[in-house]
Amino acid sequence: MPAAFPAEPQMSATAEEEAYRHVQRALRFGRYKPGDRLIPEEIAAEIGMSRMPVREAFRRLASDGLVVLRPNRGCVVAGLTVDELYEIFEIRSVLEGLAVRLAMPRIDEEEFEELERLLERMERAGQSGSSDWVVRHQEFHGRICALSRRPKLIHQISALHVVIEPYMRIWFDDCDKPHSAREEHAAVIAALRSGDELHAEKVMQDHILSTAPMLAEFVSPSR
Amino acid sequence: MPAAFPAEPQMSATAEEEAYRHVQRALRFGRYKPGDRLIPEEIAAEIGMSRMPVREAFRRLASDGLVVLRPNRGCVVAGLTVDELYEIFEIRSVLEGLAVRLAMPRIDEEEFEELERLLERMERAGQSGSSDWVVRHQEFHGRICALSRRPKLIHQISALHVVIEPYMRIWFDDCDKPHSAREEHAAVIAALRSGDELHAEKVMQDHILSTAPMLAEFVSPSR
DNA sequence: TAAAATATTTTTGTATCCACGTATTATCAA
């Protein structure tokens, strides 16, 4: 089974890794809000370790764009402006488009059925209103990306999904109807089945770009 | 003047920043080779600081893919396999293609002339055989990306250029003839001038993908 | 009331210490 996202839980080897996962998780689920200050001491105490590994984790989180580190001013939860959100969706559109193009030639029937199962799960999560939908949605996109067998590509796309996850949650909670997502994603599968790589790439690009405006209302006006 | 890469030198505010720049620079210029171990103590002594900021810098460098951090085994200079190199070029092709597409509508005559000047500089650096060519080449691509006015996009592309820089240097040193680069880059400018966004995007994509195979011979067989 | 001076809190970095994993070397048996 190729690498996919969301990343499956994994025993954390080092303290830094634990701190990284801990804070990332909190950010993904929106436990910290944009602008919140993250105090190394507090977080260290929370997980039961010293400042050092937490500070190291901050560097990685900053690199991921989840957090902003300003000299002598500490660590603050990053918020996205509307422009930044659009930019991320533009980037996602070409990266996931590429993933689709590369994945296409090697998808077999079994994998198509897997994708359809994932679509089903996403649909069910959506109807039950649980914000599990966001995870299922990531799972669906992650599965397709995984089929490209491009580790770096998968990693980059995954990182972008993490950044937008909090906004996806707010969005989904606010408009709980399963909206047009079902058809859009079904169309992606259909395009994959078509055998036309460039067409499938385009469909994925359009799908991603079409969701950006819907989300845009829910970004924090911060920054 | 919009942000571009290579990043212009900047007073390092923190020790971590200094360590980060120091090691990144060494890696870009190939002072450390893939597989080399980086010992925090040594590097700290080299710059005149303690281990902590160096360790933090390592996390960022690892996040950039310049270095591999394995638990209890420390920090090792990352090397690219041929597959990874190709993957990076695939990613570059769609990201820089996107940058071109977005930049196109807002390029004015002045900026075209600037690009032509940069092309000229690159050409001269190539003829003089100085490995300055690599920097000029980055400058050219960086300028075009900058015109897209997408900070995150620029940042991501820049990070990829840093990763491939050592290989570009080896490549250039080994085949010092100015090869077909001149025409390729002139074609990019021409495509930008054409006013056809999708065509320009395609030209940039093809340009980038065409250089990958030439470089592929020079990747370390390490990993 | 506004500006200046002072105190406080945070952040950043240093120095030092220790437990533990890894790698290397030396030792010993086949």
Place this chain on the structure above:
DNA sequence: TTGATAATACGTGGATACAAAAATATTTTA
């Protein structure tokens, strides 16, 4: 000799205490 194994040196990951510098908050002064 050669291969396995034990001893050792080294580096890593982490803790902790401390100092300097910067930012922030508070008080004093004009």
